[in-house]
Amino acid sequence: MAKGIWVYVEQRDGKVKKVTYELLSAGRKAADSLGEELCAVLPGKGVAGIAPGLGEYGADKVYVLESDALEQYTTDGYANAVAALAKEKEPSAILMGCTVTGRDLAAQVAQKLGTGLLTDCTDMALENGQLVFTRPIYAGKAFVKAACPEARPVMATIRPNVLAVEGTQAGRTAEVVNVTPNAGDIRQIIKDTVLQVSTRPELTEADIIVSGGRGMKGPENFKILEDLADVLGAAVGASRAAVDAGWKPHSFQVGQTGKTVSPVVYIACGISGAIQHLAGMSSSKCIVAVNKDPEANIFKVADYGIVGDLFEIVPLLTEEFKKIMAS
């Protein structure tokens, strides 16, 4: 007879994701009603320190799967380890967060266990001794309530931020059970993890944006815009033409088909002002345009226009602002 509700502990670099606590809180209530134990499953490397503290959020027991092979998340390694443990212990339910990792892992584990999986759920409740999950379909137009009446374990991924973290008990500790994980063959190799780091503000949140268009002539020239942006504490943007030319990634694109922005000040450099661009920025409070073509459309929406070579003007602006900001 299958017993125990499991929650997969999602962590990165030893930091537990909030959705894990949400699942533990909800799992605690279900476990109490069913008279079962609540277990956390914690694969990783150097993560044992996290385990006892999970008791505060409701876990009775924490299975720690420590291994060098599980240092970083891989589909094969984690799925093999979690599925092997589940085959041995036969839990009645396994819950995971509906995150990039959770979605990937849950599907693999469900397949290995030959059980069903309810994905992308927004609620969980007990009805007649069954866990019943709510999941939205068609972009939220309708909801279905679904349960897994026969196969065990019942598996589900639940969206982050839909369940509350409640009933935490400070000082309550969980029993820690160390398990030697069976990570099996791992076909994925993590070569490098790249985090996008930017010290400049987010485009859509910035008070000031310095944007460049096709008039920048090349990717290397965005340096002068970045210099100006850094003096002003501004974000850097780009027009579709500059993005199309491959000078900036799409995440920099301002306009109808990119990001809609309305900063206090928008400085458009070498941007002609096609309607798609205007649709994304004309609600800016103050628009400054620098363009060598006096006929450019951008001047029609600009509050201040500078007709001239941006390669001369932008560095001058940077110098002047430096002086003003310093004083």
Add this chain to the structure above:
Amino acid sequence: MSEPLMLFDEVRDAIVASGGEEIQMCMQCGLCTGSCPWGRMEEKAEFNVRAMFHMGRLGYDGYESDDFLFACTTCNQCGVKCPRGIKIPNVVRSMRSVICETGGIPKNLKAVLGSINSQGNPWSQEKDDRTAWTAGHDVPEFTPDKEYLLYVCCTSAYDGRSQKVARSIVDLLKAAGVSFGIIGNEEKCCGESVRKIGAEEEFGNLARHNIDLFNKKGVKKIITTSPHCLYTFKNEYPEFGAEFEVVHYSELLHNLVSGGKLKFSKPVAKKVIYHEPCYLGRHSRIFDAPRELLGAVPDLEMAEFKGNRDFSMCCSGGGARIWMETKAGQRFSDVKVKEASESGSQVIATACPYCIVMLEDSLKNQNKDEEMSVKDISEILKESL
């Protein structure tokens, strides 16, 4: 990443209830997908018309995604081929309206609907600036004694590039002695592309507003600058009780030339290739008027795309795609620009403001903007007056 498949029969009922009953006639032959321009792009796209019909009928979760349901440009290439005669763009519209009701439309389109609601145009521009294109140009106002209302598309009213088209059309109508005028700031977007988003409510509001306004002003006949406005005024406004006679400016000018009221005398010695706007050609069956107009210009050398008339490739700006991003390698307009360039043409002529926006962008990203230009046929005709 693996995910389970979920089926929902209720979805078909919702699509049928939104006017897409023809989805049930599809026999899954795949001629639609075989003719769809998405399949002819350099980079493989996810979009597949036949599969979308199949998924919609069974209610697979996923048919409604941005890259699927909202990828269709409603160019109607599939529609002219469908052996069962299904009006495919209309089924796409009804499928989208099911999703639009839930608020599940692509993010960029939400800004468009916001702008439609607050400003009456899709470009997030001030409603009081709708007539800014007339500045310094003598454009008559519409009064009940005028024969025609000239309805200028939002894009030609607000986009600096496209404003030139509106002014050229005015000059041509004046030269031919047509009795016409504009209404201006009280007008709202025709709503053709708004309806293609699936936004039935917004479309209904626009249609009722414009019909009331036109009736109040005493409008009987309308000239449109865009084939999209033509299509919706002619085919969709009558559902709301409209009884206007609607013509695209190219049809009207063509009649004027045939009747000897308009003559082109100045030579335009250029090789011009004609790009067929889908909503003028395939949707409205106007194939000859623009060609014969260009043919009436002295010294102009006409060229044709390999696929033309019913088989012309879309610019990728219809069906609200003009407001969405398309990856390089999947842009129809890039393919058209390449073909135009290979034909040795100096000008790509067209008769739709969306096509101009899309083709000009492609000229730039293909670095052909020095050797070629995109012109509305009205601009070429005006040059020849």
